Amino acid sequence: MHHDVVVVGGGAGGLELAASLGRKLGRAEGPRRVLLVDRSVFHIWKPTLHEVAAGTLDSHQEGLSYTVLARRNHFSFTLGELRGLDSAGRTLKLGAIHDEQGRLLVPERTLTYRWLVLAVGSGSNFFGTPGAEHAYVLEQAADAERFRRHLQAAFTRTAFSPDKRLRIVIVGGGATGVELSAELIEAHQETLASLGAEQRFRLDLSIVEAAPRILAGLPERISAQATTALERKQVSVLTNTPVKALLPDRLVTATGEIPADLIVWAAGIKAAEANTTLGLTTNRAHQFVVNEKLETSAAGVYALGDCAACLWHGDKMVPARAQAAHQQASFLVATLGALLHERAPSGRFHYRDFGSLVSLGENKGVGNLMGGLAGRNFFVEGLLAKYMYMSLHLNHHRAILGLRGTFVLALARLLQRRVSGRLKLH
Numbered sequence: 001m002h003h004d005v006v007v008v009g010g011g012a013g014g015l016e017l018a019a020s021l022g023r024k025l026g027r028a029e030g031p032r033r034v035l036l037v038d039r040s041v042f043h044i045w046k047p048t049l050h051e052v053a054a055g056t057l058d059s060h061q062e063g064l065s066y067t068v069l070a071r072r073n074h075f076s077f078t079l080g081e082l083r084g085l086d087s088a089g090r091t092l093k094l095g096a097i098h099d100e101q102g103r104l105l106v107p108e109r110t111l112t113y114r115w116l117v118l119a120v121g122s123g124s125n126f127f128g129t130p131g132a133e134h135a136y137v138l139e140q141a142a143d144a145e146r147f148r149r150h151l152q153a154a155f156t157r158t159a160f161s162p163d164k165r166l167r168i169v170i171v172g173g174g175a176t177g178v179e180l181s182a183e184l185i186e187a188h189q190e191t192l193a194s195l196g197a198e199q200r201f202r203l204d205l206s207i208v209e210a211a212p213r214i215l216a217g218l219p220e221r222i223s224a225q226a227t228t229a230l231e232r233k234q235v236s237v238l239t240n241t242p243v244k245a246l247l248p249d250r251l252v253t254a255t256g257e258i259p260a261d262l263i264v265w266a267a268g269i270k271a272a273e274a275n276t277t278l279g280l281t282t283n284r285a286h287q288f289v290v291n292e293k294l295e296t297s298a299a300g301v302y303a304l305g306d307c308a309a310c311l312w313h314g315d316k317m318v319p320a321r322a323q324a325a326h327q328q329a330s331f332l333v334a335t336l337g338a339l340l341h342e343r344a345p346s347g348r349f350h351y352r353d354f355g356s357l358v359s360l361g362e363n364k365g366v367g368n369l370m371g372g373l374a375g376r377n378f379f380v381e382g383l384l385a386k387y388m389y390m391s392l393h394l395n396h397h398r399a400i401l402g403l404r405g406t407f408v409l410a411l412a413r414l415l416q417r418r419v420s421g422r423l424k425l426h
């Protein structure tokens, strides 16, 4: 099978890229020239995984099927997992995919391309901490679903237990840990509202962070606001507390032990080790090293998003964020658009940091916007910050569904929530 452009990974960046290129080429040309490969059959925007994990977002309702997206945006889709690359021969190897019973779904295949884009995202970084198998992670929809099922069981079990106390510890006080804790508090409150007095139980939720403050990558003011908001919701925020080991029922930290019924690891990310076997230059975090055109060490092979190591301002790296993947996808639409029309691409990728927004539950957020009025950094909080945070998700939907599709989907979800409620614990 041959396509001019093959994009591997249909996440925040890769899907936007395939959809934009497909739409540019149109119904007749697009499916023949652009192919998207993903190991999953449906797409879910990764920044919503903490909501799926807490049961405040239904992954079946949120997920969008790649086959439908491909048809609407005029690209081809194939299910497959990247296994090997021969960049000199412009050939890609996809491994076989099996179902849950181990039966073969898709055999091993070889694809050829003119230009390849690697957009395979990242996973968790345990920094060598022993006991990683005792923690839940939020790397893909299946991880978030698994945590949600176990959370539901833990809620039910605790409601009927003698001590009526559930202890959840989140390791890592970055945006993922903070946002997950806010959702878990709301899931607990909604659950309590449905229980009789004799079944009400306590949720002891802690965030354990090695750095002196949570949201360490954001301005101090945001970190202080988030700490206050979480502490008001009775979340213990333990900073300066590096985790040394994870055990089935507790964490060992530099300052003592913390008992835990459920542990979530949200302390760092790292790209897949398999990236280092493709013959491309990678860094210590297994990211593909790219130049200012987002090209890897092999001609015709590009990388974007969390799996790409791209310099920013000469010495810093472009952060692993959805807004970076989105900007890189837009840049590659221009590059590959030119190449597909046999023109030389121009320009270099410049990352523009528009600031950061962190959700603190259904109606609350906090964040900063860069380059706003008079080029200054300004802070937002409360409902306004939450609406701005939600607009990022809507923007992603707009890139893959168009304006009308996004509006219809948002309305349908709002109406569904009105009837079924926000919490999905079944």
Ligand SMILES: Cc1cc2nc3c(=O)[nH]c(=O)nc-3n(C[C@H](O)[C@H](O)[C@H](O)COP(=O)(O)OP(=O)(O)OC[C@H]3O[C@@H](n4cnc5c(N)ncnc54)[C@H](O)[C@@H]3O)c2cc1C
Pocket: 008, 009, 010, 011, 012, 013, 014, 037, 038, 039, 040, 045, 046, 047, 048, 049, 050, 080, 081, 082, 083, 119, 120, 121, 122, 138, 139, 140, 175, 176, 179, 304, 305, 306, 307, 320, 321, 322, 323, 324, 325, 357, 358
């Ligand atoms: C809970 C959570 C909250 C977040 N919140 C925010 C936020 O508020 N703002 C923000 O900017 N960022 C946020 N992020 C980070 C953001 O999600 C990522 O930076 C972004 O998704 C990266 O996009 P990507 O396209 O590089 O990879 P991804 O979106 O991770 O997509 C990677 C795709 O590649 C596929 N894939 C992986 N390996 C293979 C393979 N070998 N073969 C085939 N397909 C493969 C996967 O199935 C997936 O579809 C959050 C992350 C998490 C986990």
